Amino acid sequence: MVVVKSVKIDGENIHLFKSVIYIFESSAGFTLQFDMIVSELIVKKYKEFENLIVEIELEDGRVLNSIMHLKIFQGKLPLINLFCELDDIHEYENIKVVHEDDSWFPNIEEGITIEDIRKVEMPIEEVRLKLKLPIDQVEWLKDQKPKDLNGIFKEMIYELWKSQDIKR
Template sequence: MVGVKSIIIDGETFYIFNSAIYIFESSTGSTLEVDMIVSEITLRKYKDRESLIAEIELEDGRVISSFMFLKSLPGRLPRLNLFCELDENENYEGVLRISENDLAFPDIEEGITLEDIRKVEMPNEKITLKLNLPIDQVEWLREQKNRDLNLLFKELLNKHFK
């Protein structure tokens, strides 16, 4: 079976930890689908999009370019699913075919952990803290720039967290 080498969405390349391309055959028709494990940052960027232009480079060198629809899939890892109707002019030789009666979809999460993903691309989160501090410390904190406070807290947490 042929695999995915890279995917470009709306002209942007991103890191794919694992993926599977297949044709899903149901009683209502067939669709080309790509499931992929991505970083949390990539998931946040694309999860609310409904459609996009995708260029899928296969391991055998073929490129499938298509207008595709997007959905995020549940799982323990950040996942996206792209799908579109089959193009009569496209060559799908070697692409896995899955029937709606099959219960065995490719397991693209196997062997990957969230920690592995975060080693490649660590997301940042905003947090608001409510602290009860002496007034002189509060005044000092208010005088600092956010960038400097972020660095200070990262260093402090890295020292005590790990």
């Protein structure tokens, strides 16, 4: 099976955690399918797009350029499927052909966890809290810089999280 070396979407290099490229054969014809596990940040960045300009570099040196349609799969891991119609599959030698009736289907989620992905690229989300605190604590909080408060809460939550993991 052909191995993907690198991928660019709209000219930007994308970090691949795992991927598989194959040709899907159905009664409607052939489509080039490219499934890849990426970071949550990449999914968030491209989720509103329908079509993307994709450059896929294969380990054998070939480079595939195409405008591809985007599908995002909801699941445990951030998975993007890029696909395009093919007129002539002979240009894509050594790429596995999967028929719609085949029992084999690529599973790229095996052997990787969301924690592995977040070690490389951790999403940062904004959280707003509504608290009832004594006035002296409210005054102290108002005097702090947002950057300092982010660090304090991040450290405090990680410490609480670690202590709860130990108790389990």
